[in-house]
Amino acid sequence: xxxxxxxxxxIFTGTKKDIESFMAMLDPVIxxxxxxxERLYYHHIYEEEEQRxxxxxxxxxxxxxFQAGKGGDFAPSNNTFNRLLQELNLEKFGLxxxxxxxxxxxxxxxxAERQAKLSEMRGSNHTSYQFVKEKLAGINERFDTGYxxxxxxxxxxxxxxxxxAHNHSQVHVQAAVSLPAKPxxxxxxxxxxxxxxx
Amino acid sequence: xxxxxxxxxxIFTGTKKDIESFMAMLDPVIxxxxxxxERLYYHHIYEEEEQRxxxxxxxxxxxxxFQAGKGGDFAPSNNTFNRLLQELNLEKFGLxxxxxxxxxxxxxxxxAERQAKLSEMRGSNHTSYQFVKEKLAGINERFDTGYxxxxxxxxxxxxxxxxxAHNHSQVHVQAAVSLPAKPxxxxxxxxxxxxxxx
Numbered sequence: 001x002x003x004x005x006x007x008x009x010x011i012f013t014g015t016k017k018d019i020e021s022f023m024a025m026l027d028p029v030i031x032x033x034x035x036x037x038e039r040l041y042y043h044h045i046y047e048e049e050e051q052r053x054x055x056x057x058x059x060x061x062x063x064x065x066f067q068a069g070k071g072g073d074f075a076p077s078n079n080t081f082n083r084l085l086q087e088l089n090l091e092k093f094g095l096x097x098x099x100x101x102x103x104x105x106x107x108x109x110x111x112a113e114r115q116a117k118l119s120e121m122r123g124s125n126h127t128s129y130q131f132v133k134e135k136l137a138g139i140n141e142r143f144d145t146g147y148x149x150x151x152x153x154x155x156x157x158x159x160x161x162x163x164x165a166h167n168h169s170q171v172h173v174q175a176a177v178s179l180p181a182k183p184x185x186x187x188x189x190x191x192x193x194x195x196x197x198x
Numbered sequence: 199x200x201x202x203x204x205x206x207x208x209i210f211t212g213t214k215k216d217i218e219s220f221m222a223m224l225d226p227v228i229x230x231x232x233x234x235x236e237r238l239y240y241h242h243i244y245e246e247e248e249q250r251x252x253x254x255x256x257x258x259x260x261x262x263x264f265q266a267g268k269g270g271d272f273a274p275s276n277n278t279f280n281r282l283l284q285e286l287n288l289e290k291f292g293l294x295x296x297x298x299x300x301x302x303x304x305x306x307x308x309x310a311e312r313q314a315k316l317s318e319m320r321g322s323n324h325t326s327y328q329f330v331k332e333k334l335a336g337i338n339e340r341f342d343t344g345y346x347x348x349x350x351x352x353x354x355x356x357x358x359x360x361x362x363a364h365n366h367s368q369v370h371v372q373a374a375v376s377l378p379a380k381p382x383x384x385x386x387x388x389x390x391x392x393x394x395x396x
Contacts, residue, residue: 037305044298048246051291079277090288093249100242107235 001074002067004135008088009063011128015095016056018121019049022102025114045101052094059087076143085139092136095129099161126161199272200265202333206286207261209326213293214254216319217247220300223312243299250292257285274341283337290334293327297359324359 026046033039062084065071072078102122109118224244231237260282263269270276300320307316 037302040298040301040305044295044302047298048295051295097242097246097249100238100245103238104235104242107238 004139005063005067007131007135009060009067011095011132012056012060012063012091015098015125015128016053016060018125019053019056019098021117022098022105022121023049023053025105025109025117029109045104049098049101052091052098055087055091055094059091062087085136088132089136092129092132095125095132096161099126099129103161129161202337203261203265205329205333207258207265209293209330210254210258210261210289213296213323213326214251214258216323217251217254217296219315220296220303220319221247221251223303223307223315227307243302247296247299250289250296253285253289253292257289260285283334286330287334290327290330293323293330294359297324297327301359327359 023046026042030039030042030046033042062071062080065080066074066084071080071084074081076082099122102118102125106115106118106122109115221244224240228237228240228244231240260269260278263278264282269278269282272279274280297320300316300323304313304316304320307313
C-alpha cells in the first residue's frame, strides 16, 4: 500500500496542476462566449473541475497523512482508511470525467497551442485513470467488498475512452497505446460510501 | 433534523426518478448522434448522471437508516452521521450539476414534449438544490465546521443558476420565482470529507 500511496500522491498532485491549467484555458472562453448556451456549456465544465479541485484539497493531505504513518492501519476497521478509499473511488470518476472534458475541448479548441497542451494532459490523465482504476479494483478484491462499479458495463466492449483517442493528435494516440497491455479491469469496485458502513 | 431527513428523503428519491427519465431521453440521442463529438457530449452527461445514480443508491438507504432511528446520534463524534453529511454535501453539487445538464438540454431539445418534461424537472430540481444548500449551510453553522464552499464566489452576485431560467419556457420561470425569497445562502458549507476528520 505504501508504494501505491506514493503513486496516488503523484497522480493527484499532477492532475491538480492540470485542472488549474484547464480552468485558466476555459476562463477567457467563458468571458468571450458568443451566447448564453456557449457560456453555460463552458462554465458548467469549469465548475465541475472546480468542485474536483476542492475535493483534491482534502484528498492530497489525507494521502500525506498515511504516507507519514499517521493515518492508522490499512484495515476496514479504521474509519480514516475507509474515508481514504471512499475519496479515491470518487476521484477515479473525477479523472474519468476530466479525460472526457479534455476530449470535448480537443474537438473545439483547434489551434496548435491548445491542441498540444490538451493532448499532453489527456495522455497523462488517461494513464492516471487506468492506474487508479486498476489499483482500486485490486484493493477491492483484497477486502472483498462486493460492490458494483457503475461503469463496468461500459467497459465490457473495451474502455470507451480509447475510442476517442483515435480522433485527436498523434501525442494523444501515443499516450493511449503506451498503456499497460491489460484487459479492462475487474467488474467490481468501491462505490462511494460503501466501505464506511462495513 | 428529523424533519429535514424526511425532506431530504423526498428530494433524493424524486431526483433519482428524474435522472432515470433524463437518461432515457439521452439514450436515443446518443444512439443517433451525427458524429463522435455529439456522441461523446451526450454520453459524457449520461455517465455523470449514472455515477450520481449509483451514489444515490447508497445515500437513500442511509437516510432511511437515520429515519428509522438506527444511525446513531446527530453528532460529529458519530462517524455514520459524518458520512451522511459528507454524502449530502456531495449530492448538493450533484443537484446543481443536474440542473445545468437540464439547462443545456433545454438549449438543444426544442420539441414541445421534451421542453415540457425538461422544464418541469428543471424547476423541481432547482428548488431541491436551493433547499439542500440552505439546510446544509444551517447544519454547517450549527457545528461550526469552518469549511469553504467552493461555489460561494459564484453566488456573490446572486445565484447564477437563475440567470438561465429566463431563457426557457414559462413553467421554468415560474419555478424560479416560486423559490423562497431569501438571498443567496451563507458562504460556507461542508467540503467532502471535511467532517469525518474531526
